[in-house]
Amino acid sequence: MNARKASEPDTTKNHTTVEPKSEREIVVTRTFDAPARIVFQAWTTPELFKRWWVPKSMPLALLSYEADIRTGGAYRLVFDVDGTKTMAFFGKYLEVTPHSRIVWTNDESGEDGAVSTVTLEEKGDKTLMVLHELYRSKEVRDAALASGAYEGMGETFGQLDEVLVTLSA
Amino acid sequence: MVHHSGARLDASFAALSDATRRGVLERLGRADASITELAEKFHMTLTGMKKHVGVLERAGLVATEKVGRVRTCKLGPSRLEHETAWIEGYRQLWSARFDELDEIIAELKRKEQVNERKKS
Numbered sequence: 001m002n003a004r005k006a007s008e009p010d011t012t013k014n015h016t017t018v019e020p021k022s023e024r025e026i027v028v029t030r031t032f033d034a035p036a037r038i039v040f041q042a043w044t045t046p047e048l049f050k051r052w053w054v055p056k057s058m059p060l061a062l063l064s065y066e067a068d069i070r071t072g073g074a075y076r077l078v079f080d081v082d083g084t085k086t087m088a089f090f091g092k093y094l095e096v097t098p099h100s101r102i103v104w105t106n107d108e109s110g111e112d113g114a115v116s117t118v119t120l121e122e123k124g125d126k127t128l129m130v131l132h133e134l135y136r137s138k139e140v141r142d143a144a145l146a147s148g149a150y151e152g153m154g155e156t157f158g159q160l161d162e163v164l165v166t167l168s169a
Numbered sequence: 170m171v172h173h174s175g176a177r178l179d180a181s182f183a184a185l186s187d188a189t190r191r192g193v194l195e196r197l198g199r200a201d202a203s204i205t206e207l208a209e210k211f212h213m214t215l216t217g218m219k220k221h222v223g224v225l226e227r228a229g230l231v232a233t234e235k236v237g238r239v240r241t242c243k244l245g246p247s248r249l250e251h252e253t254a255w256i257e258g259y260r261q262l263w264s265a266r267f268d269e270l271d272e273i274i275a276e277l278k279r280k281e282q283v284n285e286r287k288k289s
Contacts (some may be wrong), residue, residue, distance in 0.1 A: 014267070018260040018263065028263050030267045048277075051269065052267075
C-alpha cells in the first residue's frame with residue numbers, strides 16, 4: 001500500500017519535446033522509466049489507453065473508444081463536445097509490432113490526415129519514445145498550422161473544445 | 170495572402186529546425202542582446218552567430234538594429250506568436266498525456282513486481 005509513497009521522490013519529471021523536423025513532419029520525444037514492454041502495454045490496452053489519452057486536464061469527455069490494435073485493425077474515439085455534439089477521431093493501424101512500433105492513420109479529416117508513428121527504444125531500464133507525425137504534404141501541414149488548431153492549447157485545455165470545433169468546421 | 174503566409178511558415182520552420190537558433194529565440198524572449206553577447210553565450214564565433222541571426226531575421230522572428238558599432242537583436246515582428254503558440258499547444262497536449270501515462274506505467278510496474286513475488 002505504501003509502494004506509491006516510496007516511488008514518489010522522482011521529482012525529475014521526464015520532459016516532452018516537440019520539434020518541427022522537416023516541412024512535413026513533427027517529432028515528439030519522451031522518456032519513460034520502464035521497459036518498452038510496459039509502455040507498449042499501456043498504449044495497446046484500450047482500458048489503459050483511455051485513461052491517459054484523455055488527460056484529466058482535458059475538458060472533453062470520451063464517450064467511447066473502440067480499437068482493434070493489430071496491423072490492419074481500426075480504431076475510433078468519440079468525444080462529447082459541449083453535451084450537444086459529438087466528434088469522432090478514427091483511422092487504421094498500418095503496423096503494430098509488439099514492444100517497438102505502432103503506425104496509424106488519422107482519417108477524420110479525409111485523405112489529408114497525418115500518419116503517426118510511435119517507436120519505442122529501450123535504453124537501459126528506460127524507454128525512449130519517439131512519436132513522429134507525417135503530413136501528406138507541406139500544404140496540408142501549413143493549413144493545419146494556419147488554422148491555429150493547436151494555438152489555444154498552449155494556454156489551457158479549457159480552450160481545446162473550441163479548437164476541436166474549429167477543426168471539425 | 171495564403172501564399173505569403175505559407176512562405177513565411179517555411180522560413181520560420183527552417184529557422185526553428187536548428188537548436189542554436191531556438192536557443193537564441195529563447196534567450197531573446199527574456200531580454201534583447203547584442204550579437205557579441207549571443208556569440209559568447211552560445212560559444213560561437215561572431216561570424217557563426219551572424220549567420221544564425223540572419224536566418225532568424227529573414228523569417229521575421231528576430232529584428233536587429235545597429236546603434237553605433239553594436240547590433241542589438243530582439244524578437245521580430247512575427248515573433249513566435251503563430252509558430253510557438255502552435256508548437257506549445259501541441260507540446261502541452263502530449264506532455265499532459267505522457268504525464269498520465271507515467272502513472273499508468275508505474276501501476277503496471279508495481280503489479281508486475283507483486284506477481285513476481287507471488288510466483289517465487
